[in-house]
Amino acid sequence: MTVTEERTETTTPPDRPRRRRALAAALVIALAAGGVLALAERQRETAPSANRALVDTAATTKVVGDVSNALIKIFSYTPGDLAASEKAAAEVLSGKAAQQYRTLFAEVRRQAPAQKLTLTTRVVRAGVHRLDGGTAHLLVFLDQVSTRNGKPAGGTSAAQLAVTAHLTGGQWRIVDIRSS
Incomplete structure (x- = not known):
């Protein structure tokens, strides 16, 4: 089969x-x-248009002005009036920058009166490289002149700072300062 x-x-x-x-x-x-x-x-x-520093001149001018004025106030002092710099710092600094300043200024407070040291700070140039929302990132160039007993104590020193600021209540407050 x-x-x-x-x-x-x-x-x-x-x-x-x-x-x-x-x-x-x-x-x-x-x-x-x-x-x-x-x-x-x-x-x-x-996109570049997302960076307001490139398109909003009024906001850029405001942040440069506020930050420049703040840096001049907090990094200028006389041995007889250190409190003015500390008061200015309390008004314009917050966060990490405020803590950094307190640490730095404790040393200034300790040495400036005995050394009769006066420091005058001038902003040479400041530019905003990023501005978005309420945060600004700046690069600031400073000149600082120190005098001791009214006499030059070392000429002019230059400094370059990377600064981050936040807009709070219509005023820019510095939240981070780094030496560049």
């Missing part, structure tokens, strides 16, 4: 591979479109 095997082949309709290719293509297009949209959003956020 001969056994006859019957073969059954599963056949895929001819349109099934086309559907898979079309679905795969649609998925690739959707992923690519999502990536393009995400990239466009990121570029918009980092």
